[in-house]
Structure formats: C-alpha cells, structure tokens
Amino acid sequence: MITSKQWYDEQQDGLGFEFIAEIKKTIKRIEQNPLQFPKEKTYIHKALVDRFPYSIFFYINDITINIFAIFNHSRNPKIIGQRYKIS
Numbered sequence: 001m002i003t004s005k006q007w008y009d010e011q012q013d014g015l016g017f018e019f020i021a022e023i024k025k026t027i028k029r030i031e032q033n034p035l036q037f038p039k040e041k042t043y044i045h046k047a048l049v050d051r052f053p054y055s056i057f058f059y060i061n062d063i064t065i066n067i068f069a070i071f072n073h074s075r076n077p078k079i080i081g082q083r084y085k086i087s
Contacts, residue, residue, distance in 0.1 A: 022049050023070060026056055034065050
C-alpha cells in the first residue's frame, strides 16, 4: 500500500515533505488551541489541513488531545462514523 506522502512525492518531487509539514503544522495548531476547531459530532472536533484535502479528527479527554484519524476528503465521510462508532 502506498502512503499519502509517497503518492504526493510521485506527483511532484518534494511535495510529500510539504504534505507532512502541513499535517504537523495542523497538529501544532490543535495543540495550541483545540477548542478553535468546530465539533463535527457531540465530542469530535475536525481540523482542516491547509493546502491538502485532509482533515484531522480528534477529541479532548480532560487535558489530553486524542487524534484518531487523518482523513482524505475524497473518501466517503461515513467511513469515519462506521470505523470509530461515532453517532
């Protein structure tokens, strides 16, 4: 199976590293202020990744931020609910 980074590198040299940098940047924004991101469901927040069609799904448990999915927008969004039992 090919990773997202590998796929982007095949599209343009170095683009995979840019993708990883944007993921890390979004995670840093989540760490700094997780409540700035809207709730997708009752307790699940969704952060959009800049420049790439991905979202990071997470929830807050006391003082811990739990990221459970980095999801490509081209995939069926129902997969998130089915896979992680989100209602």
